Amino acid sequence: MKSVSEVLGSGDDSIAVGFFSKTFYHQLIMPLLILTAFLTWRARPATSEEIPNGFRTFRACYLVVWAFCVASDWLQGPYVYALYSEYNFSRPEIAELFVAGFCASLVFGAFVGTLCDKYGRKNCAIAYCVLYTVSCLTKHVKSYSVLMFGRITGGIATSLLFSCFECWMVSEHQTRHRFSSGLLSYMFGLMFTVMYLVAIICGVLGEFLADAAPLKPVAPNSMIYFGGALGPFDFAILCVFIGVVLIIFLWEENYGCEALEHDSQRSEKSMIVLFTESLQLCFSNRRIWLTGLIVASFEGSMYAFVFNWTPALQSSEVPPPYGLIFALFMMACMSGAAISTISDGFIKPGLRLALAFGAAAIALGVAASSSGNLKYSFASFLVFEFSVGVYFPSIGIVKSEVVPEHVRSTMYNIYRVPLNAVVMCLLLTNMSMARVYEHCTLLLGISLLGVCVVMFTPSPMPCDPQAIKNV
Numbered sequence: 001m002k003s004v005s006e007v008l009g010s011g012d013d014s015i016a017v018g019f020f021s022k023t024f025y026h027q028l029i030m031p032l033l034i035l036t037a038f039l040t041w042r043a044r045p046a047t048s049e050e051i052p053n054g055f056r057t058f059r060a061c062y063l064v065v066w067a068f069c070v071a072s073d074w075l076q077g078p079y080v081y082a083l084y085s086e087y088n089f090s091r092p093e094i095a096e097l098f099v100a101g102f103c104a105s106l107v108f109g110a111f112v113g114t115l116c117d118k119y120g121r122k123n124c125a126i127a128y129c130v131l132y133t134v135s136c137l138t139k140h141v142k143s144y145s146v147l148m149f150g151r152i153t154g155g156i157a158t159s160l161l162f163s164c165f166e167c168w169m170v171s172e173h174q175t176r177h178r179f180s181s182g183l184l185s186y187m188f189g190l191m192f193t194v195m196y197l198v199a200i201i202c203g204v205l206g207e208f209l210a211d212a213a214p215l216k217p218v219a220p221n222s223m224i225y226f227g228g229a230l231g232p233f234d235f236a237i238l239c240v241f242i243g244v245v246l247i248i249f250l251w252e253e254n255y256g257c258e259a260l261e262h263d264s265q266r267s268e269k270s271m272i273v274l275f276t277e278s279l280q281l282c283f284s285n286r287r288i289w290l291t292g293l294i295v296a297s298f299e300g301s302m303y304a305f306v307f308n309w310t311p312a313l314q315s316s317e318v319p320p321p322y323g324l325i326f327a328l329f330m331m332a333c334m335s336g337a338a339i340s341t342i343s344d345g346f347i348k349p350g351l352r353l354a355l356a357f358g359a360a361a362i363a364l365g366v367a368a369s370s371s372g373n374l375k376y377s378f379a380s381f382l383v384f385e386f387s388v389g390v391y392f393p394s395i396g397i398v399k400s401e402v403v404p405e406h407v408r409s410t411m412y413n414i415y416r417v418p419l420n421a422v423v424m425c426l427l428l429t430n431m432s433m434a435r436v437y438e439h440c441t442l443l444l445g446i447s448l449l450g451v452c453v454v455m456f457t458p459s460p461m462p463c464d465p466q467a468i469k470n471v
Helices: 004-008 012-020 029-042 055-086 091-109 112-119 121-138 144-161 164-176 181-211 230-250 264-284 286-312 322-345 349-369 374-402 405-428 433-455 465-470
Strands: none
Touching (some): 029 322, 055 121, 055 181, 091 144, 091 286, 091 405, 112 121, 112 144, 112 164, 121 144, 121 164, 121 230, 144 164, 181 322, 264 286, 286 349, 286 374, 286 405, 322 349, 349 433, 374 433
8 A cells, every 4th residue: 555655646636536546435535425425515604794893804703713723623533442451451441541531521510611611711712722732732642640640631621612602602602792593693604614624624634733743652662652553632732822821812712600609508409409390300210311311322332442442443454543533533523513503493303313323223223243354334424423413413303302400501411421330330340343333322321312302391381392302
């Protein structure tokens, strides 16, 4: 198989042909890219509202920062397992590192909203850039304890990325500029479209960065390495550096509710009351606890997939181009999200979820039975990623209509408790890859059954009957 440099040296006429025919992964790039572009164009965010003064500037200030900061996260994703494997850590050790990052994100995520409200969303966005830089730098050290520290800082940074940035945007939109709710929905559409586009670009870019130089220590017997899979991590540092500079000069600071600052005792009591009420609702309302079961089962399978896809595609005959594979996954995911948007007017969210869960269960069932067959495994992974794309916008609607507004944040955090348990069981029990996929198939079957029950169970809570019908 030719290297990238050999392909580039064979003449301009053969560059494209050589690159897109290297492996079956490369052969799928153009067809899937064309399909993704078509679906994304059909589902592109749009607004019929008149654009007020200042909105275009606000939109640019947020989206350019978001693009650079989320790029730093996407650049790392395909190479975390691969790097640990090149450092010769065992599969159980790698699982421990993955779970540490996940748990750090989970634990910190329980109170990250309060921290952002109290200390400022801009300050927390800067903290994200600092923590992610630290996390990337630790990847250069072949030491389990140093890498564990990096996973924890990376997990905390991930919680900040997917909380404080959105909170800053919503506050600026609604409070400082007083733009309309219709334009806010438009901004969310742009935000996630940019996120997926950046993910695809980062996958391709990361592949070239990882191939630019071999992984090796800076000196014989040194614990510090450079090159190889570390290339994307180094470029991620550059992305967050650009991001933090833009945040400092383009963003104003905003805060949350000042009542938390002035009356912490009352806030603590309120949190206890809300937590108790949320638990009571879980036990008394079938739709609420079933939705939690759906979230834990599907997202637990998703995190198990994130851990296992890299070793599943390892091959000496067809060395996996991790960055390109990740880009293909993101294309499938973006296509699923686009289908969810396009079908929103005639397929209810609950039915979309049922179809996605069925497809995902079949896909991972195929993956469990086709271990060693790269093409079958990869095709099943693409179907699963497509289902993930359908899942997130659809489950967001279902949760918004099932969970009462006054306990929403608390209930969403409660949903993550069984999710955490599922991930730990799948990753820390040292099961074979085929057995993990079998368990994931079972969990997806539980999700399918759960969403079917939710669709046909009326809510005992007083709420909008039309909302129930729409689920």
